[in-house]
Amino acid sequence: MKAWALVPLLAAGLLAACPDPEVVVVEVTAADHGRDLASDPSIANAAQNRLSCSDCHAETKDEASAHLPGAPLAGATLRPSYWGGQENTLLRSVNNCLYYFMAADAPWDGTEDDAVAIYAYLESLEESGDASAQPFTIGDVVDPGSGDASRGEAVYENGCAFCHGAKTTAAGRLIPYAPTLPEETLADHPDPDYDAEDRRLVFVEKIRHGGFLGYGGTMPPFSLEALSDEDLADLLTYLGVPEP
Numbered sequence: 001m002k003a004w005a006l007v008p009l010l011a012a013g014l015l016a017a018c019p020d021p022e023v024v025v026v027e028v029t030a031a032d033h034g035r036d037l038a039s040d041p042s043i044a045n046a047a048q049n050r051l052s053c054s055d056c057h058a059e060t061k062d063e064a065s066a067h068l069p070g071a072p073l074a075g076a077t078l079r080p081s082y083w084g085g086q087e088n089t090l091l092r093s094v095n096n097c098l099y100y101f102m103a104a105d106a107p108w109d110g111t112e113d114d115a116v117a118i119y120a121y122l123e124s125l126e127e128s129g130d131a132s133a134q135p136f137t138i139g140d141v142v143d144p145g146s147g148d149a150s151r152g153e154a155v156y157e158n159g160c161a162f163c164h165g166a167k168t169t170a171a172g173r174l175i176p177y178a179p180t181l182p183e184e185t186l187a188d189h190p191d192p193d194y195d196a197e198d199r200r201l202v203f204v205e206k207i208r209h210g211g212f213l214g215y216g217g218t219m220p221p222f223s224l225e226a227l228s229d230e231d232l233a234d235l236l237t238y239l240g241v242p243e244p
Ligand code: HEC
Pocket: 038, 043, 051, 052, 053, 054, 055, 056, 057, 069, 070, 071, 072, 076, 079, 081, 082, 083, 084, 090, 093, 094, 097, 098, 101, 102, 118, 133, 134, 136, 219, 220, 221
């Protein structure tokens, strides 16, 4: 008998010798499922959405996430208010993100499986979290002056690159229609319609207001807590947005 002919016989013998295969049940808690959903863009149920909750929110405040636009999630279930005091319920706060940033066409009422899982996940973070209302101060639209390009690079890598991709090339950008910085935005605001000061303020206004306060679009706003005026000066210097 040739060697390969043994294989099916052995396999048949093994199967006969085994008891019924056991069904292995992998227990996934709602909180674990919620953690996975927090980094899954399909949670918004919108084909064009590329973003997940964890792109804009860290679990807890740390160096790596210092310039993310959203507040840390740990402690959110315990906070008295949200969105810098503009929202009183957690559900509405999350629905804002789903609607403004993630293209969801229907708000959650809180009973959906995904909503229940996200809530369980947020609850599981309570012990490591900050239960106080998180400040969200809208910065003024003023030119912050020049800063330090190498610090600005770190700000860009933390807060902007995941959507816009690399400076000048947009390599690796998550959002296909996020402009190449700074070139595309400078080209969209040409002389003589815009002078150097106007162009600086286009950047500042977009970063401070995102899609809000009349600007439009889906970019999130960066508060003074997420990005100080000094960070902003460093960022514009790194990007090389010409000063007047
Ligand atoms: C594009 C970025 C972005 C995405 C994606 C996003 N958020 Fe937000 N989120 C923000 C910003 C900006 C705010 C307003 C500032 C703040 O209060 O944190 C906010 C506010 C919140 C708040 C209120 C926090 C507080 O204490 O004020 C919660 C909770 C929240 N988001 C949860 C979520 C969840 C859950 C998801 C995913 C379903 C999500 N967000 C997706 C940017 C985002």
